[in-house]
Amino acid sequence: DQQVKQNSPSLSVQEGRISILNCDYTNSMFDYFLWYKKYPAEGPTFLISISSIKDKNEDGRFTVFLNKSAKHLSLHIVPSQPGDSAVYFCAASGWGIYNQGGKLIFGQGTELSVKP
């Protein structure tokens, strides 16, 4: 049962343009969502998160949007840079702000390639 889905295994964009990575979830009990980035031969690194009480969170070039009614979230990267090329994982948890951390449900990942 894939509770978090990233339906696009790969995405290619031109440097300077917008990258949009999508994620869908099925469990309405999820109330915290995170994006992680992973380079080859490295562990995933935290990028940005959003609580279910919000519909948007920004951090520099990265913005995450949450549509709870559609159970959908997206990560926007503007402008995209070649250094952003990596695998991006969407993750969800169901313990909210009191989460002790650890049990995240990950999507399959989307490999982003930013062409110079």
Next chain:
Amino acid sequence: DAGVTQSPTHLIKTRGQQVTLRCSPKSGHDTVSWYQQALGQGPQFIFQYYEEEERQRGNFPDRFSGHQFPNYSSELNVNALLLGDSALYLCASSTPGLDNTGELFFGEGSRLTVL
């Protein structure tokens, strides 16, 4: 400040053998979680240790067991290895608290190949 460290980085085992993977959490972190990442998939939660006890467990058989030591480091043990256990095993650390957002710090992983 050392991040999460894992050992070994790569190892090869044969079916039926047993393996032990090790993890040292980021300084100041006391919670350790283990994830299995198969090729082309996202990480899957195995279990979490806090205060030397298994606090949460994912959908993995009893062949997967773990331990946390008083210094917060942790081991993942897998018995009776199967070909399907071939994967990248990731350790992640965190610390509980009211402002904990679920942000985990991952190590680089241990790549296990079962032949």
